[in-house]
Amino acid sequence: MSTAIKIRNTNKSYGHLQALSDINLDIKKGEFFGLLGPNGAGKSTLIGVLGGLVKKDSGSITVLGKDIISNYRETKKSLGIVPQEITFDPYFTVRETLKIHSGYFGIKDNSEKIDELLEALSLTDKAEIGPRELSGGMKRRLLIAKALVHDPEIIVLDEPTAGVDVELRNSLWEYVINLNKQGKTIILTTHYLEEAEALCDRIAIMNKGKIVKVDTKENLINSIDKKLIKIQFADSVHGLNKELLGIDFNLNKEKKEIEIETAKGNLDKILKTINDLNLDIVDMNIESAKLEDVFIKLTNLGDDEN
Numbered sequence: 001m002s003t004a005i006k007i008r009n010t011n012k013s014y015g016h017l018q019a020l021s022d023i024n025l026d027i028k029k030g031e032f033f034g035l036l037g038p039n040g041a042g043k044s045t046l047i048g049v050l051g052g053l054v055k056k057d058s059g060s061i062t063v064l065g066k067d068i069i070s071n072y073r074e075t076k077k078s079l080g081i082v083p084q085e086i087t088f089d090p091y092f093t094v095r096e097t098l099k100i101h102s103g104y105f106g107i108k109d110n111s112e113k114i115d116e117l118l119e120a121l122s123l124t125d126k127a128e129i130g131p132r133e134l135s136g137g138m139k140r141r142l143l144i145a146k147a148l149v150h151d152p153e154i155i156v157l158d159e160p161t162a163g164v165d166v167e168l169r170n171s172l173w174e175y176v177i178n179l180n181k182q183g184k185t186i187i188l189t190t191h192y193l194e195e196a197e198a199l200c201d202r203i204a205i206m207n208k209g210k211i212v213k214v215d216t217k218e219n220l221i222n223s224i225d226k227k228l229i230k231i232q233f234a235d236s237v238h239g240l241n242k243e244l245l246g247i248d249f250n251l252n253k254e255k256k257e258i259e260i261e262t263a264k265g266n267l268d269k270i271l272k273t274i275n276d277l278n279l280d281i282v283d284m285n286i287e288s289a290k291l292e293d294v295f296i297k298l299t300n301l302g303d304d305e306n
């Protein structure tokens with residue numbers, strides 16, 4: 001797979017605050033890539049630098065092999081960036097906004113693409129009204145349409161689903177997944193970690209201006225040795241204690257439900273111990289680690305370092 005975006009030794013400070021600290025990152029063509037991190041980690045700054053809205057202090061970035069400074073126009077055409085902040089000219093309708101934006105890229109008649117985007121983002125019936133009359137979620141969808149009018153190779157979505165309701169969120173993802181299947185590179189920042197877990201192939205986790213980890217979603221999740229066992233019993237449980245199980249656990253008030261968090265290697269012993277007590281089990285569930293566990297671990301590590 002060839003490289004879509006190559007970021008080398010990139011730094012950006014705001015006064016004394018180092019918003020980006022020696023960022024090195026390769027994003028492959030056709031990837032669905034997640035850029036995750038807590039508030040203030042530097043995700044939007046990195047996207048701003050990529051899109052030419054924020055001036056980096058040092059380092060180099062190439063988009064499809066072209067430097068973003070010396071080939072500004074060309075690289076801009078390859079990128080469709082959906083920013084986090086919503087801003088529109090209030091005097092133009094939804095359709096006009098998309099037409100004008102197509103014009104920035106030299107596209108004269110773009111009605112087919114505009115109709116496709118309006119449809120995909122459920123904005124067809126809002127096409128002739130102004131952004132002021134749109135709800136927050138609709139404005140965000142218009143922002144997405146605007147970033148896609150020139151059919152860019154690389155699509156960067158900075159918190160695209162904030163404020164978008166569940167149904168439309170699903171149809172939005174369906175559309176983005178389809179674009180990815182067509183070969184488009186997708187870069188996503190989101191605070192909805194389940195979304196990133198469901199969608200992304202590889203993920204970079206940022207904290208305090210640094211990239212603390214980049215790996216496939218599977219490797220990240222497998223790096224956490226955690227199982228959460230939940231068992232529901234028919235009757236109140238007696239005779240089960242920390243010494244017997246070899247691990248602490250939570251028992252609910254009625255003593256009918258137990259929750260045990262443990263390493264994979266202890267599963268066998270725990271289940272055998274429970275079985276030996278001849279308890280009547282009604283239901284059982286064993287959950288593996290989630291991306292959220294990885295995120296918490298890695299971003300806390302960042303705190304410890306400083």
Ligand SMILES: Nc1ncnc2c1ncn2[C@@H]1O[C@H](COP(=O)(O)OP(=O)(O)OP(=O)(O)O)[C@@H](O)[C@H]1O
Binds near residue numbers: 017019037039040043
């Ligand atoms: N224009 C600016 N002037 C001064 N400081 C800024 C500016 N833009 C961002 N920062 C600071 O840079 C740091 C990184 O901010 P950034 O918006 O990139 O974080 P983020 O990871 O996108 O956060 P969030 O998840 O909250 O959107 C923060 O400490 C922020 O306060």
